[in-house]
Amino acid sequence: MKAIEMNRVRKAFRFFTLEDVSLDLAPGQIMGLVGPNGAGKSTTIRLLIGLLAADAGEIRLLGHAMPREQAAAKAQVGFVSDDMRLMPHATLAWHMDFVASIYPGWDASYAATLLKRFGLHAGQTARRLSSGEQAKALLLLALARRPRLLVLDEPTSGMDPVARHELLAEFMDVLRDDERSILFSSHNTLDVERISDRLTFIDRGRVVASDDKEDFLERWRRVQLRVAGALPDLPEIVGCERDGALATLTVDGFSDDFVARLGLPLQATQRMSLEEIFVATVMHSRQTQEAHAS
Numbered sequence: 001m002k003a004i005e006m007n008r009v010r011k012a013f014r015f016f017t018l019e020d021v022s023l024d025l026a027p028g029q030i031m032g033l034v035g036p037n038g039a040g041k042s043t044t045i046r047l048l049i050g051l052l053a054a055d056a057g058e059i060r061l062l063g064h065a066m067p068r069e070q071a072a073a074k075a076q077v078g079f080v081s082d083d084m085r086l087m088p089h090a091t092l093a094w095h096m097d098f099v100a101s102i103y104p105g106w107d108a109s110y111a112a113t114l115l116k117r118f119g120l121h122a123g124q125t126a127r128r129l130s131s132g133e134q135a136k137a138l139l140l141l142a143l144a145r146r147p148r149l150l151v152l153d154e155p156t157s158g159m160d161p162v163a164r165h166e167l168l169a170e171f172m173d174v175l176r177d178d179e180r181s182i183l184f185s186s187h188n189t190l191d192v193e194r195i196s197d198r199l200t201f202i203d204r205g206r207v208v209a210s211d212d213k214e215d216f217l218e219r220w221r222r223v224q225l226r227v228a229g230a231l232p233d234l235p236e237i238v239g240c241e242r243d244g245a246l247a248t249l250t251v252d253g254f255s256d257d258f259v260a261r262l263g264l265p266l267q268a269t270q271r272m273s274l275e276e277i278f279v280a281t282v283m284h285s286r287q288t289q290e291a292h293a294s
């Protein structure tokens, strides 16, 4: 059974349409959902956890059809988004007791460990917490339920680098139990590169690429070569900058076979960072869409 399955999901708003979104996540894996502002990340997540109803397509969360079986699914799913707020006048202890009273899986000793690790105190009142501390408190409340699936919309926004580091380490810890999974959205490709097993890039309401992180890093290369005339027209070449005879290619699908078909001696090849791969994927997808439209 998959932790997450979305199949050809569509949701239209007045000025934006999420179109044909399919993605899946196996138990024990972390997926990073990455996209520019307004790409549709939060909309995808809200559809997934039943806060929005799709116009078309199928969604299953831990095997439960959404939104029909959302009560059963939500008991096992922890969700945190950056627009959630704690009760301003209540303490963290009150929040922890409240969540513990609803969810039987609440792990009090893990909650105490997380309090220490995140530098929080049970007696603190929510409205006195900084925005980064509020974010950590919300994550604590979700993590200590020990849900089978964590769905996190921008979990590290507003956090300093040390807090982000601690939080990501905590995510990795959660996954020691290989039945648990995490889906999180982020703009921060460094965070995503560090902890994700799978990546989904989304732009303008469409999934533009979804794959294992290692496959992305393996496939993409910057290639430098000298070429006098035109380059062979190969589908793997998604970008080319030329400076006289020197060409720098961006390649999606680098392999011995590609080099053989290119038929030109390479001067240098470099791996690309996830950020470079993300930008190249989005730019290429936009160029392809614009070419089809005109």
Ligand SMILES: Nc1ncnc2c1ncn2[C@@H]1O[C@H](COP(=O)(O)OP(=O)(O)OP(=O)(O)O)[C@@H](O)[C@H]1O
Pocket (backbone or CB within 6 Å): 013, 014, 015, 016, 035, 036, 037, 038, 039, 040, 041, 042, 043, 044
């Ligand atoms: N309830 C709604 N009604 C109308 N339009 C909406 C609604 N919710 C989202 N949108 C629009 O859908 C688009 C995608 O929004 P979404 O919040 O999913 O993007 P995002 O990728 O999470 O962006 P960001 O990184 O900026 O948070 C935006 O143009 C937004 O204005």
